[in-house]
Amino acid sequence: MPAQGEYSAEPQLVPARMLNELVYCQRLFHLEWVDGRWAHNDDTIQGSVAHDATDRRSGRMPAPDEEEKPFTSIQVALSDPDLGVTAVIDRVDHEDGSSSPVDMKKGSGPREGGMWPADRVQVLTQAVLLRRAGYSVNRADISYLGSHHRASIEVGQDAETEVRELVALARKVAAQELPPPPLLNDPRCLRCSLAPLCMPDETNYLLERSGEQPRRIIVKNPDARPVYVNTQGASVKVSGGRLLVAVKGETVAERRLLDVSQVCVVGNVQITTQALRALWRRGAMVIWLSYGGWLDGWSQGPMNGHVTLRRRQVLASVHGLRFAQQMIRGKIHNQRVLLRRNAKVSLDDSVLEQLKELEAKTESAASLETLLGIEGTAARLYFGQFHKLLSPRLEVAAEFQAHGRARRPPPDPVNAVLGFCYSLLTKDLVAVLTGVGLDPFLGVLHQPRYGRPALALDLAEEFRALVAESVALQCLNNGEINEKSFMRGHLGVALTADGRRSVIQAHERRLEMELKHPLFGYQVSYRRVLDLQARVLAASFTGELDSYTPLMTR
DSSP, rough: OOOGGGGGGSSSSEEEHHHHHHHHHHHHIIIIIIIIIOOOOOOHHHHHHTTTTTOOOOOOOOTOOOSSSSEEEEEEEEEEEETTEEEEEEEEEEETTTEEEEEEEEEEEOTTSSOOOHHHHHHHHHHHHHHHTOOOOEEEEEEETTTTEEEEEOOOOOHHHHHHHHHHHHHHHHHHHSOOOOOOOOOGGGTTTTTTHHOHHHHHHHTTSOOOOOOOOSOOSSSEEEEESSSSOEEEEETEEEEEEEEEEEEEEEEEGEEEEEEESSSSEEEEEEHHHHHHHTEEEEEOOOOOOOOEEEEEESSSHHHHHHHHHHHHHOOHHHHHHHHHHHHHHHHHHEEEEEOOSSSOOOHHHHHHHHHHGGGHHHHHHHHHHHHHHHHHHHHGGGGGGOOOTOOHHHHHHHSOOOOOOOOOHHHHHHHHHHHHHHHHHHHHHHHHOOOOTTOOSOSSSSTHHHHHHHHHHHHHIIIIIIHHHHHHTSSSSOOOGEEEEEEEEEOOHHHHHHHHHHHHHHHOOOOEEEOSSEEHHHHHHHHHHHHHHHHHTSSSSSSOOOOOOO
């Protein structure tokens, strides 16, 4: 019969590495151990490489009373249910009848010598595990590979008491539904791999715990990029850690898997099982768009382990008006800004004033139906002026003015480009939301029906003008697409393969562009802002933030 602990929400054993995280930062401990969240940075990648030399078992672990002990044992796994701890010790040195754990650290130790407090706790826990297993243990060591020095501590009689107190604290922190608040302006955040997930300065700023402008701890733009496969009949495979795209058996493009954030295939493109598995292992999603540019679906590896977030998302979807209000407020604000900044001919000033009034009304909307009425009125006003954002020399401007915003099938080139741009934005948000741990199907504004990614469409609202519509205007006004970029038929207008390629390139350029974040004050790319807003939304779902704050440019 299974032990009762197998059904417990809390694991019976706390890894020694998690006690390290607990001492370093209680929020980091909660995010990693409770929420199952993890992200690599240069330090963690280099640390993995440094451990390769020790992550192979060698030098058997002798019995405690064995006289002829080997000099060294590698990768020793120990657990103690009574102590409540488990660990894998990098190395155990046996000398003069005693055994000493040695933990290998990629980084450097303190300049004045000794150990970092969090590292000391980890190796002390390993020493206590060895002692409780019957070994004679007098000291514990850490080898800091970065500074090429080894630090030692004596393992006294009170070591076990200290470890038990830390385990009790770990369980107390783990029992909290929400993670502890972030550290305030702490230098430890600068080298933490989870800083982009934790958003310490941004969270403190939104919670008004800090009046200082957030430091830009996260990188402006992630290194990995999407790969688009637009050629019909192409195939995608992997070989030697590289993603290969072949047409008629000949490789036409390749990229390191490390540099791929997602693969987007358009139309009739094949992808091998090996490629899918390799991408999933790296957290990269594969997204399928139809030949006409509509989002068909996606595949991904195991879901993010942040179950509490998805539970709170379900509650938010039932009582989602306050989130939806902010999303539509952001949408109308950004529509008004785009009109004001980009009009090629004079605008109707009354339209800008009405949009400003509608933006203000969103926060007092008493129901979702009322909010959708406000959004619909704003959309009619906005798209009634949208043709004025197109160059007067373009014949398609008059076509769009005649048709207005129309969806399936698009009756004119402008609507065709807008539809494709919205699909590109939506697929990016599906990838971002999934990476954060949210369910892209369960929205607060768009209703979850017909298999549509409702939450991705929700978050897209504030980015329609900033990304999708800006890309469409750029492509048309700059001549990046022209009449030859479209196919006209009795069912409507569609982009050609070359036309799609031009729009995709413009979309990617837009995501690379940087803006000064209106709230946080630092420079960041639109690609990174998509991720930032998804994390702000997640924090507002869990209750860590009191409300959702949309991105609104000035």
